[in-house]
Amino acid sequence: MHIKAIIGASLMVLAQAATPALAQSAAPPSATAHPDQWPALPPARTRDAAVEARIDALMARMAIEDKVGQLIQVDIASITPKDLETYKFGSVLNGGNSAPNNDEYAPPAEWLALFDAFYDASMKRSDDRPKIPVIWGTDAVHGHNNIVGATLFPHNIGLGAARNPDLIEQIGAATALETSATGLDWSFAPTVAVVQDDRWGRTYESYSEDPAVVASYAGRMVQGLQGRVGVDFLAPGKVISSVKHFLADGGTGGRDQGDARIDEATLRDVHAAGYTTALPAGALTVMPSFSSWNGVKMTGNTSLLTGVLKDRWAFDGFTIGDWNAHGQVPGCTNEDCPAAINAGLDMFMYSGPNWRQLYDNTLAAARDGRIPKARLDDAVRRILRVKILAGTFEAGRPSSRPMAGRFEVLGSSEHRALARQAVRESLVLLKNDGGVLPVRADARILVAGRGADDIGQQAGGWSITWQGTDVTNSHFPNGQSIWAGIEQAVAAGGGQAVLAADGRYDHKPDVAIVVFGETPYAEFTGDRQTLEYSADDKSDLALLRRLKAEGVPVVAVFLSGRPLWVNPELNAADAFVAAWLPGTEGGGVADVLIAGADGKPAHDFKGKLSFSWPKRLDQFVLNARDANYDPLFPFGYGLAYADGPSRLGALDETRPEVAANDRTAVFVRGRTAAGATFDRDGAIRLARTDRGAQEDSLRLTWTGPGGLSVNENGSADFTRESNGQLSLIVDYRVMEGAAGTVTLGMASAERQVDLPLTGAVRTTGDWTTVATPLRCFADGGVNMAAVTRPFIIAATGPMAVDISSIRIASAPPGPVQCGVR
Numbered sequence: 001m002h003i004k005a006i007i008g009a010s011l012m013v014l015a016q017a018a019t020p021a022l023a024q025s026a027a028p029p030s031a032t033a034h035p036d037q038w039p040a041l042p043p044a045r046t047r048d049a050a051v052e053a054r055i056d057a058l059m060a061r062m063a064i065e066d067k068v069g070q071l072i073q074v075d076i077a078s079i080t081p082k083d084l085e086t087y088k089f090g091s092v093l094n095g096g097n098s099a100p101n102n103d104e105y106a107p108p109a110e111w112l113a114l115f116d117a118f119y120d121a122s123m124k125r126s127d128d129r130p131k132i133p134v135i136w137g138t139d140a141v142h143g144h145n146n147i148v149g150a151t152l153f154p155h156n157i158g159l160g161a162a163r164n165p166d167l168i169e170q171i172g173a174a175t176a177l178e179t180s181a182t183g184l185d186w187s188f189a190p191t192v193a194v195v196q197d198d199r200w201g202r203t204y205e206s207y208s209e210d211p212a213v214v215a216s217y218a219g220r221m222v223q224g225l226q227g228r229v230g231v232d233f234l235a236p237g238k239v240i241s242s243v244k245h246f247l248a249d250g251g252t253g254g255r256d257q258g259d260a261r262i263d264e265a266t267l268r269d270v271h272a273a274g275y276t277t278a279l280p281a282g283a284l285t286v287m288p289s290f291s292s293w294n295g296v297k298m299t300g301n302t303s304l305l306t307g308v309l310k311d312r313w314a315f316d317g318f319t320i321g322d323w324n325a326h327g328q329v330p331g332c333t334n335e336d337c338p339a340a341i342n343a344g345l346d347m348f349m350y351s352g353p354n355w356r357q358l359y360d361n362t363l364a365a366a367r368d369g370r371i372p373k374a375r376l377d378d379a380v381r382r383i384l385r386v387k388i389l390a391g392t393f394e395a396g397r398p399s400s401r402p403m404a405g406r407f408e409v410l411g412s413s414e415h416r417a418l419a420r421q422a423v424r425e426s427l428v429l430l431k432n433d434g435g436v437l438p439v440r441a442d443a444r445i446l447v448a449g450r451g452a453d454d455i456g457q458q459a460g461g462w463s464i465t466w467q468g469t470d471v472t473n474s475h476f477p478n479g480q481s482i483w484a485g486i487e488q489a490v491a492a493g494g495g496q497a498v499l500a501a502d503g504r505y506d507h508k509p510d511v512a513i514v515v516f517g518e519t520p521y522a523e524f525t526g527d528r529q530t531l532e533y534s535a536d537d538k539s540d541l542a543l544l545r546r547l548k549a550e551g552v553p554v555v556a557v558f559l560s561g562r563p564l565w566v567n568p569e570l571n572a573a574d575a576f577v578a579a580w581l582p583g584t585e586g587g588g589v590a591d592v593l594i595a596g597a598d599g600k601p602a603h604d605f606k607g608k609l610s611f612s613w614p615k616r617l618d619q620f621v622l623n624a625r626d627a628n629y630d631p632l633f634p635f636g637y638g639l640a641y642a643d644g645p646s647r648l649g650a651l652d653e654t655r656p657e658v659a660a661n662d663r664t665a666v667f668v669r670g671r672t673a674a675g676a677t678f679d680r681d682g683a684i685r686l687a688r689t690d691r692g693a694q695e696d697s698l699r700l701t702w703t704g705p706g707g708l709s710v711n712e713n714g715s716a717d718f719t720r721e722s723n724g725q726l727s728l729i730v731d732y733r734v735m736e737g738a739a740g741t742v743t744l745g746m747a748s749a750e751r752q753v754d755l756p757l758t759g760a761v762r763t764t765g766d767w768t769t770v771a772t773p774l775r776c777f778a779d780g781g782v783n784m785a786a787v788t789r790p791f792i793i794a795a796t797g798p799m800a801v802d803i804s805s806i807r808i809a810s811a812p813p814g815p816v817q818c819g820v821r
Contacts, residue, residue: 055381153419174418336358432645445510527662
C-alpha cells in the first residue's frame with residue numbers, strides 16, 4: 001500500500017486512539033482537546049531526585065522578581081549585557097535579523113564574546129540570591145545558519161526526500177557541534193510541521209506532507225542535537241533542542257500564523273506525528289505555534305499546552321513562545337499576557353524596546369494572583385530543570401566550555417562531506433527523456449541560469465540573514481556553488497564547462513545544465529497565492545525554450561522550497577531535477593549529474609518526493625488519503641539511472657485564472673495589489689516611467705503641496721507582518737530634490753501616522769531604498785489589523801521622485817529607523 005495512504009508504524013498507537021472525524025458530526029469545530037483520547041508517550045528519562053532537590057533549594061532562595069525574570073527571553077537586538085545585571089532574565093536569543101553589533105556577518109569570535117558578556121551579567125549578584133546562568137537560543141535550522149563559514153545542510157524538504165533517518169541524526173550532531181563552537185547552547189529545531197498546503201512560505205522547513213516520514217525523522221534529529229538519553233545526553237558538543245511549532249502549523253491553508261480548521265483526530269493523527277518520537281527522544285523544549293486551531297491561538301490553548309503536552313504526554317521540559325506570539329492571544333499585548341502563562345507557556349520570547357514593561361506587568365500579575373503561585377513555580381521549575389540537565393550551572397563562561405572557540409569545526413571537511421552526501425541523496429529526478437542524464441564529464445557543457453553560481457539562492461532562507469537575501473558567495477567561505485561543483489567534476493573528467501547565466505555561447509555545447517528557481521524567502525514573506533512558478537517573470541522559461549530550439553539538450557536543475565507548477569519548464573527541458581534548497585555543498589549536484597569518461601555516474605539518484613507534485617497551478621492540497629488524489633508526480637516518485645530509459649510526454653500548460661490577493665506587494669511590477677487604487681490630491685502629477693520593464697514605475701512630480709496614497713479595497717491585515725518586524729520598503733530615485741518637507745505615512749480608519757522623509761529625498765541620485773519598520777506606524781496608533789492606506793507620501797513643495805516598488809518585507813541588513821529628517 002502507498003505510504004501516504006497509511007499511518008506509519010510509529011503512529012499506529014494514535015490511530016488506535018482515534019475518535020470519529022468532524023465530518024461525521026454536525027457539531028461546530030471545537031478548539032478544546034480531549035487529552036484522554038490522545039495516547040500516552042513513553043517517558044524520555046527517569047526523573048532524577050537529586051535534580052529535583054536541587055531545584056527546590058534554588059527556588060527557596062529565589063525572590064518573586066527572580067522567578068518572573070526566568071520566564072522572559074529577550075532578543076539581543078533589544079537588550080544589552082548591562083541590562084542583564086539588573087534584570088535576571090532566563091534567556092536571550094538572536095532573532096532572524098539580529099547579530100552581535102548589529103552585524104549579520106560578524107565573525108564567530110564576536111558571537112562567543114557577546115555570549116560571554118551576557119553570561120557574566122547574568123551571574124553578577126551582590127545579594128545572597130542564587131546565580132542562574134542565562135541560556136542563548138538560535139534558529140540553527142539547517143546547520144548553524146546564522147554564522148559565516150558554517151556548514152549549511154539542505155533544508156528539511158530536501159532531507160525528507162532522502163528518506164535516511166541515520167543521516168538526519170548525523171546532521172543534528174554536526175549542527176550541535178558547530179553551534180557549540182560559538183558557545184551557544186540552544187537550537188530552535190527541529191521543525192516537525194506536516195505541511196498540507198504548499199503555498200505556505202515555510203513548506204521547506206517541513207520534512208514531508210506525510211506524518212510517517214516526519215515521525216521517522218523528528219526523534220533522530222533531537223538525538224543528534226541533544227545526544228541520546230543514557231549515552232551522550234547533553235554532553236560537550238550537544239545543545240538543547242526545541243520541537244516546533246506546536247501544533248498544526250502545517251495545516252493552516254498555506255497561510256503563516258493562520259488557523260487550522262480541522263477536527264481533533266486530524267490534529268492528533270497527522271500534525272502531532274513529530275512529537276510522538278521527538279519527546280520520547282528527550283526533547284527539552286517545545287515551541288507553541290503562532291497559529292490557531294479552530295479559531296483559538298495555540299499559545300493560549302490550555303487544553304493542548306497543559307492538557308495534552310504536559311499532563312497526557314508527561315513533558316517535563318519547558319515551552320518557549322514564538323516571536324512575540326503571546327501578544328496575539330485575546331486580551332494580551334506583547335508587553336502583558338498572563339493568559340499565555342496560565343495556559344501553559346513557560347517562557348515568553350520577546351523582541352522590541354519595551355521588555356521592561358513585559359517584566360513589570362508579569363511581575364504585577366504574579367504578585368496579585370492573576371498568575372497563580374503554583375503556575376509561576378511550575379514554569380520556573382521546568383526552566384531550571386532544563387538548565388540543570390543541560391549542565392549550564394557547571395559549564396561556566398561560554399568561552400570556557402570544551403567546544404567553545406573551536407572554530408575549525410565550522411565548515412570542517414567532515415561536515416562538508418556529510419552535507420554533500422545529503423545533497424546527493426535529496427535530489428529527485430522527475431524527467432530524463434532520451435537519457436540525457438548523466439552528462440559525460442568529457443563533454444562540452446554550458447552551465448546557465450541565475451542560480452548556477454549563487455550559493456545564497458541554493459541555500460534559501462535562514463542563511464546568514466533571516467530571509468536569505470543580501471548575501472554573496474563570499475559570505476559562504478566554506479561553500480561551493482553548483483557551477484563550481486560542475487566545473488570541478490568536468491575538469492577532472494577532461495571536458496569543458498563554461499558558465500553563462502544568460503545561456504549565450506560561442507561554440508555550441510553538447511548539453512546545457514540550467515540552474516534556476518525560487519529566490520530566498522522565509523516565513524510569511526514566502527506565502528503564495530498559487531503554485532505557479534514565477535508567474536510574473538518567464539525569463540527562465542524563455543532560456544530553456546531558446547536552448548532547446550537551438551538543438552541543445554537541456555538539463556533543468558530546479559531550486560525551490562516546495563513543489564511548484566512547472567509544466568511549461570518541464571516541457572522545455574529534456575531532463576528535470578528537483579534539487580530543493582541544497583545548502584552550501586553544490587558539488588553534491590555534480591556528483592549525481594556528471595558521469596566519468598566511461599559514461600557511468602559515481603552516484604545514482606536516490607531521492608523520492610516527500611511532497612506530491614501538482615498537476616495544476618491551483619492544486620494546493622494533495623493528499624493520498626483523499627479520494628480525488630491526482631498529482632502530476634505522486635508522493636514517493638523519483639526516477640533513477642538504474643530504472644532505465646523513461647519518457648514523460650507533453651504536459652498541459654493551461655493556466656487557469658486564480659484570484660490573487662497579496663496585499664504585501666503594495667505596488668510592484670507596475671501594478672497595485674488586487675483591488676487597490678491610487679488617490680492623489682493637490683499639486684502633484686502622476687506619470688509612468690521605466691526601470692526594469694516598460695512603464696513598471698511611477699514618476700511623481702510636485703509643483704506645490706500635494707500627496708499620493710494607495711487605497712485598499714476595504715482594508716488589509718498586516719498584524720503578523722508588524723509583529724514579525726517587517727518594514728514598508730520603497731525603491732525610489734530622486735529626480736528633483738525636495739524643496740519643502742516630505743512625509744511617509746500609513747493609515748487605518750482610526751488613525752493616520754506620518755513620518756519624516758525629507759532627508760531621504762533632498763538630493764538627486766540613483767535608485768535606492770528606504771525601509772520604515774511597521775512598528776513605527778503601529779506605535780503611532782495605526783490599527784495594523786485594518787490598514788486602509790498602506791502607503792501615503794506628501795510634500796509641501798516642489799519635488800520629483802520615481803518609485804518602482806512599494807512592498808512590505810524584511811528590511812536589508814543594517815539599522816532601520818522611524819523616519820528620515
